[in-house]
Amino acid sequence: MKIETVAIVGLGALGILYGHHFTKAIGKDRVRIIVNKERMARYHEQGISFNGEPCDFQYVDETDASLAPADLVILAVKGTQLDEAIETARNQVGPDTTILSVLNGISSEEVIGAAFGGEKVVHCVAQGMDALRTGNDVKSVHIGELRIGLDAPEKQARLDAVAAFFEETGLPHVVEADILHRMWAKFMLNVGVNQVLMVKEGTFRDIHKEGPARELMIAAMREVLPIAQKEGINLTEADLENDLAIIDGLTPLGMPSMRQDGLAKRPSEVELFSGTILKKAKKYGLPAPTNQYLYDQVQAIEAIY
Ligand SMILES: NC(=O)C1=CN([C@@H]2O[C@H](COP(=O)(O)OP(=O)(O)OC[C@H]3O[C@@H](n4cnc5c(N)ncnc54)[C@H](OP(=O)(O)O)[C@@H]3O)[C@@H](O)[C@H]2O)C=CC1
Ligand SMILES: CC(C)(CO)C(=O)C(=O)O
Known part of the structure; x- marks a missing residue:
């Protein structure tokens, strides 16, 4: 395997980060970026860069x-784009393909x-990175790490293969004993940080200091x-x-992916x-007034895009 x-x-932010990292580590022949014709033309024309360095990607329609399925597929789209991305991935997935999702959420x-x-799915959480995307360039100082783990013991060989690939490519990663717990902890972080900074139109600095934004978060x-x-x-x-503690360590002038979405409309x-x-x-009949407030605020922001 x-x-x-x-x-x-x-x-996007994460796809460029991982695509560039793997391409530099093992060469572009082993790394496919799967796109439709419109994206392929656009990316060729505009170019893609990571920290200002042009990326030399192998694009596959x-x-x-005609190609054999990939051994590993990584889905790195926004939640709103997942259904379309699944169709984009379809020709890359065979019986032995393992799939990772770096999407936030559970x-x-x-x-x-x-x-x-x-x-085929090995559970995964992307954390600790500070990827900031502007157009087709991504700036990042910290690559973060992928946390991976099993929701069912019969996937052990797939997990081992993914961990071995990350070893080979030098991608920081951690094999988690309880990946579902890890995913929920990250989910809780995103529920607070991403939504509040989109609504408050701020950077991590705004939730580091005591005050209404941090309390709301x-x-x-x-x-949760x-x-x-x-x-x-x-x-x-x-x-x-x-x-x-993780939030307090985030680069003060950085911002979560959701705030980047808000800025880009x-x-x-x-x-x-x-x-x-x-x-x-x-x-479950549980109250969630703060999330109701944040949900309504985001709907109001998006209604006037
Ligand atoms: N950014 C971050 O720091 C972090 C993000 N995450 C999570 O990771 C996930 C990805 O986020 P991020 O990288 O920021 O997202 P971006 O919005 O930066 O990138 C998503 C990219 O996917 C492309 N895309 C969408 N649909 C398809 C498709 N069918 N085929 C090919 N390409 C497609 C889009 O292309 P186009 O622009 O051409 O439409 C876009 O470039 C999200 O769930 C996010 O919450 C997790 C941790 C940190
Ligand atoms: C952890 C954080 C807030 C930043 O990497 C993130 O997950 C995101 O931006 O979506």
């Missing part, structure tokens, strides 16, 4: 069925599993805890404190965050 070829769908693995088979995060417990995930105040991932919280809160 050795991973020789990787295919990436989604050439999504309709090209739902993309299930959606991908429904499309391709849950046995913590209130939104705290609403009882929902996680209902879902069988033992997320506690200690996890919230741990998230706050792109549809945000609000459904992955408060959208998910509100559905689950309703299911």
Whole structure:
């Protein structure tokens, strides 16, 4: 199950970061960027760069069925683009292909599993990076790390193969003993940071200092805890404190992906965050007024794009 070829769908902040990293590590023949014809033409014409360095990518047309499936597919699109990205990936996925999703939130693995088979999906969380995308250039000082792990023991060989590929390519990663707990902890962080900074139109500095924005963020995060417990995930105040320590380490003038969407007037991932919280809160009869407020605020912002 050795991973020789990787295919990436989604050439944004994270896709460029990983595509560039892998291409430099193992050469472009083993790294495919899967695109439609319009994107291929646009990327060739405009060029893509990482920290100002031009990227030399191998683009593969999504309709090209002549290549053998990739050993590893990485989905790196926004939540709003996942259904389309699954179709883009289709020719790259065979029975032995392993799939990773670097999407935020707790739902993309299930959606991908429904499309391709849950046995192919190794759970993954992207964290610690400070990728800032402006057009086709991504600036990043910290590459962060991919946290990977198993939701079912029978996928061990796939997990081992992904970890070995990351070793080969020098990509920082951690194999988690409890990946679902890790995903919920990151989800809680995004529910607070991403939504509040989109609504408050700020940078990480604005949630570092004590005040209404930080309080709003913590209130939104705290609403995740009882929902996680209902879902069988033992997320506690200690996890919230741990998230706050991570948040306090984020580069003050950086901003989350959702705020970058707001600035670029792109549809945000609000459904992955408060959208998910509100559905689950309703299911369990739990209150979530702060997430309702943030959801409404984001809807109002997006209504006037
Ligand atoms: N940015 C960050 O620092 C972090 C982001 N994340 C999460 O990672 C995920 C990706 O985020 P990010 O990289 O910021 O997203 P971006 O919006 O920067 O990039 C998404 C890219 O996917 C491309 N795309 C969309 N649909 C397709 C398709 N069908 N085929 C090929 N390409 C496609 C888009 O292309 P085009 O522009 O041409 O439409 C766009 O360039 C999100 O869920 C985000 O929350 C997680 C941790 C950190
Ligand atoms: C952790 C954080 C807030 C920054 O990397 C993120 O996940 C995002 O921007 O979506």
